[in-house]
Amino acid sequence: MTLKGKKFLLGVTGGIAAYKAAQLARLLVKEGADVRVAMTEAATRFVTPVTLQALTGQAVWTDLWDPRVRDNMGHIELSRDRELIVVAPATADFLAKLAGGLADDLLSTLCAARRSPLLVAPAMNVEMWENAATQRNVHTLRGDGVHFAGPAAGDQACGEVGMGRMLEPEEILAEIEALFQPKPLAGKRVLVTAGPTEEPIDPVRVITNASSGKMGYAVARAAREAGARVTLVSGPTALDAPAGVQRIAVRTAEQMFEAVKKLAPDSDLFFGVAAVSDYRVKNRAAQKIKKGAGGGMTLELIENPDILAWVAALKDAPFCVGFAAESEKLAENAQAKRAKKDVPLLVANLAQRALGADDSEVTLFDDDGRHPLGPAPKLELAREIVAHVARMLAGEKRTRAKA
Numbered sequence: 001m002t003l004k005g006k007k008f009l010l011g012v013t014g015g016i017a018a019y020k021a022a023q024l025a026r027l028l029v030k031e032g033a034d035v036r037v038a039m040t041e042a043a044t045r046f047v048t049p050v051t052l053q054a055l056t057g058q059a060v061w062t063d064l065w066d067p068r069v070r071d072n073m074g075h076i077e078l079s080r081d082r083e084l085i086v087v088a089p090a091t092a093d094f095l096a097k098l099a100g101g102l103a104d105d106l107l108s109t110l111c112a113a114r115r116s117p118l119l120v121a122p123a124m125n126v127e128m129w130e131n132a133a134t135q136r137n138v139h140t141l142r143g144d145g146v147h148f149a150g151p152a153a154g155d156q157a158c159g160e161v162g163m164g165r166m167l168e169p170e171e172i173l174a175e176i177e178a179l180f181q182p183k184p185l186a187g188k189r190v191l192v193t194a195g196p197t198e199e200p201i202d203p204v205r206v207i208t209n210a211s212s213g214k215m216g217y218a219v220a221r222a223a224r225e226a227g228a229r230v231t232l233v234s235g236p237t238a239l240d241a242p243a244g245v246q247r248i249a250v251r252t253a254e255q256m257f258e259a260v261k262k263l264a265p266d267s268d269l270f271f272g273v274a275a276v277s278d279y280r281v282k283n284r285a286a287q288k289i290k291k292g293a294g295g296g297m298t299l300e301l302i303e304n305p306d307i308l309a310w311v312a313a314l315k316d317a318p319f320c321v322g323f324a325a326e327s328e329k330l331a332e333n334a335q336a337k338r339a340k341k342d343v344p345l346l347v348a349n350l351a352q353r354a355l356g357a358d359d360s361e362v363t364l365f366d367d368d369g370r371h372p373l374g375p376a377p378k379l380e381l382a383r384e385i386v387a388h389v390a391r392m393l394a395g396e397k398r399t400r401a402k403a
């Protein structure tokens with residue numbers, strides 16, 4: 001539990017999403033966090049302080065002049081011992097106040113006088129989010145080091161559809177947890193491949209591997225959380241790039257190889273998570289192939305380059321982590337693959353167990369043997385894999401593929 005005992009100030013501002021702040025408070029308390037709540041006057045129109053008081057077991061603060069605070073120093077005292085201020089929802093008005101450094105009510109004053117980091121979860125109508133002034137404020141706040149959780153796109157309370165919906169409380173919780181991850185990869189350059197590749201047969205047909213890309217994206221996110229500069233070379237997936245990660249979109253194995261060839265020599269770590277198609281079609285048809293009169297069809301395939309093996313064989317290779325989805329004899333196949341590709345760490349799982357799912361169960365194979373992880377959400381597994389790699393790097397155990 002990363003958040004156990006952590007001290008938060010949860011700021012609630014006046015938007016319809018304020019009711020979700022109650023759920024966020026509940027989730028934080030469930031994680032063992034100490035949650036102090038400050039609400040703007042407008043927020044109390046949407047959700048009552050009593051609700052948040054009951055959920056957090058603490059007095060809720062709404063007034064800059066509250067006589068309960070010693071010497072009327074509430075603007076300093078209430079946020080001084082906090083490790084993070086989370087404002088959820090953060091309205092367009094509140095973002096404007098933050099960007100301008102205004103302090104005309106309790107919450108804006110606590111933010112202005114803070115020593116802790118600040119995370120905001122914006123919630124507003126799409127037009128307000130896209131308004132030039134709001135975007136200018138967001139840009140200013142990012143530059144000031146304020147962390148953003150969302151917003152997301154989707155249906156809005158006002159009936160419109162678009163960007164501006166507050167993240168769900170569970171998603172905000174995940175963003176908060178991310179801020180508290182240890183930073184063992186600070187300063188490292190990490191390259192990750194993810195997703196499937198598509199090898200065209202003709203303009204409308206492809207050969208591909210079943211892969212959602214979820215594990216690779218989770219690894220990229222976990223490496224970013226651990227402080228690394230991360231580039232993600234991704235085959236076609238339906239996923240958004242994790243925040244702070246540079247994504248290069250590719251389609252075929254050859255395109256993935258080209259991107260990796262450029263980046264790998266300057267990387268400290270390489271995670272080959274992509275389900276690269278082992279073969280491509282030798283003579284790709286320029287036009288859609290028409291069905292013959294009965295009978296079958298034969299495709300001639302040629303082998304694709306092995307991207308991971310190429311990176312691992314570089315003279316000054318980054319620390320390489322291979323991934324293998326096997327359908328049987330997990331340990332035997334994984335060990336053989338680790339030896340063949342000559343990588344210090346191989347993460348293996350049974351394909352039937354994890355394909356497309358949010359959870360998985362993996363085994364790490366390294367010089368010290370095998371380490372089972374999970375079952376757990378892929379992001380949690382990715383964090384543990386990254387932590388394992390960081391320990392291997394710190395111990396300088398086979399830090400290069402070529403020991």
Ligand code: CTP
Nearest residue numbers: 272273274276304305306307308322323324325
């Ligand atoms: N890999 C790669 N390039 C390829 C094939 C695989 O970089 N052309 C990487 C994957 O990203 C993964 C690892 O190699 O990290 C193992 O992939 P897998 O498909 O399980 O291995 P293969 O070598 O293709 O072995 P198999 O015979 O089981 O298909």
